[in-house]
Amino acid sequence: MGDLFDTGSDTEVPAGYRPLADRLRPRTLAEVIGQRQVLGPEAPLTVMLASGALSSLVLWGPPGVGKTTIARLLAHETDLHFVQISAIFTGVPDLRKVFEAAKIRRQNGQGTLLFVDEIHRFNKAQQDGFLPHMEDGTILLVGATTENPSFELNAAVLSRAQVLVLERLGTEDLERLALRAEAELDRALPLDTDARTALLQMADGDGRALLNLIEQVAAWKTDATLDTAALTKRLMKRAAQYDKGGDSHYNLISALHKSVRGSDPDAALYWFARMLEGGEDPRYLARRITRMAVEDIGLADPQAQAVCLQSWQTYERLGSPEGELALAQAVAYLALAPKSNAAYVAYKGARRAAKETGSEPPPKHILNAPTAMMKDQGYGDGYAYDHDAEDGFSGQNYFPDGMDRPQLYQPVERGFERDLKKRLDYFTRLRDKRET
Known part of the structure; x- marks a missing residue:
């Protein structure tokens, strides 16, 4: 089992075809595109490496932003043996073998950087299993997760590791990556300016996805320069990153709620549409929209609740996709309605007073x-x-x-x-x- 996960620096890359994303994998931290907030001159990783005090880490960010690459390069920079496992495929017996190999390595004078992909998928008992080996220096843990660590990881693990937030790549970062890919391919992509911009947007902040898209475009046998229409006809847009049970779900509903509260119908409709495009259940949105009417509009416009309930009922009768328009109208109505949380504040105050006074009779x-x-x-x-x-x-x-x-x-x-x-x-x- 150990050979399946052990990818130390001496491993030879097999001959033959290598995906573009693998060929362009940075060889040093300085070559990593983006993530200046953790790799910049005064950023946490730079300071840790300069002081020779690298601690266990949890890298939190969306797919394709360099979590695995950074972990590999940290092992290289610190002369630690790099071992990669995935929480999806690793059980307790596998972890024991990894820890035993790390102990032997430590006895021989070499440390181990254990990179755990999707670390949030380990249960509490499995996460607790890392603690003694982190504390005695057998491993330096670097976990990667797309989920909020404060929700998914044990407090004991978090107390022994520093959480670093990695961000989706911006347009400038993606363009730099595209230029690097063209240099590796030794030819420019057959796209006009607008089509090139569309290609970057298709990647949706995911560097690995962009390189996969570029590899597809580069394989097309054409001498013509393609416009956006030709590009989108040949290439499907990448699905937006949205997990109905994860951070995206809560972040987007928060954005929708605050846009309504802030009386911005355009922003509210945008986030409403983002959630629908991500596959959110319109009934969930109908319930949350009604909650917004109760919490943030209240008696400043008593009709707002009725509008929400009517739109909800309209959706139930029409179904998708026609029914979503009724919900969108409710969103716009709420955004432009007068706002008051006075009844909400009064209700919370009444609940506090009821708890404080206990069983006092009328x-x-x-x-x-x-x-x-x-x-x-x-x-x-x-x-x-x-x-x-x-x-x-x-x-x-x-x-x-x-x-x-x-x-x-x-x-x-x-x-x-x-x-x-x-x-x-x-x-x-x-x-x-x-x-x-």
């Missing part, structure tokens, strides 16, 4: 007294029937005896809540008048 004057014994106990004694009071308002206290009256609901001067604020102020003045 004041006796607002309790019903269906039996003589309850009347004798004072139930209902002194209750003022509001319809009989001046202005239809008694101003009585409805909170538990001895509890300071909280001011929970504070409507804003926007939308329908402007009218509600006038009503609240009116009743506050009457209550003060009754009390005096």
Whole structure:
């Protein structure tokens, strides 16, 4: 099993065809394109290597941004033996063999950099198995993950490793990679300027995907310069990176929610469309959109909830893809609606007050007294029937005896809540008048 995973620096590359991505693999960290936030002059990896104190790492980022390459180069820079495993294919017996080989290597004076791809796929017990070997120096762990480490990795592992965030490659980075590929191929790609831009966009920030696309384009036997239409006819666009159960899901719904809250219909519709294009369930979006109406618009526009529920019902009747338009209309409506979280804040305040006051009973004057014994106990004694009071308002206290009256609901001067604020102020003045 060890030979399957052990890819030390002495391994010879077999003769024959090598993919372009493999041929262009950087030989030094200085050749890595992008990731200046971890490889720049004052960035973490540069400082660690300069001080000779490389710690265990977790490289977190999307596919195709150099996680494996950086791990290999770190082993080369530090003269550590490089061992690569994948959490998908590695079980506990395999890990034992890897650790035993690393112990023997350490006894012979050589350290081991263990690169674990998809480390988040190991369960808690498997992750805990790394700890003693990290602590005694048997291995220097470098894990790679596309998922948020704070959610997927054990706290014990995270406390012994530094998390470095790798970012998707920007357009300039992808263009540099394309130029490097053309130099390796010794010919320019047969694309005009717009088609070249379209090719970079197809890669969607993934360097490995771009090199695979370039390899396909370079293999076409054509003397003509292709435009965007010809390119897209021959080459399918790469699917957008979106995991309905992962970070992309939560990041995009957060972007949609905050765009609605920020009254930006264009941005809200963009993120809504991004989620649909990624394969998100429109019913999930319908539920979250309705939540936005409740949380961020509230009583500033009570109609907003009805619009969301109607759009949801329309989607259920029409189905996809026609029904998504109703949801899009709801998104635009919410973005342009007056905003208030006053009811939401009041609700949370009421929940806190309820927890703090525990089992305090209501004041006796607002309790019903269906039996003589309850009347004798004072139930209902002194209750003022509001319809009989001046202005239809008694101003009585409805909170538990001895509890300071909280001011929970504070409507804003926007939308329908402007009218509600006038009503609240009116009743506050009457209550003060009754009390005096």
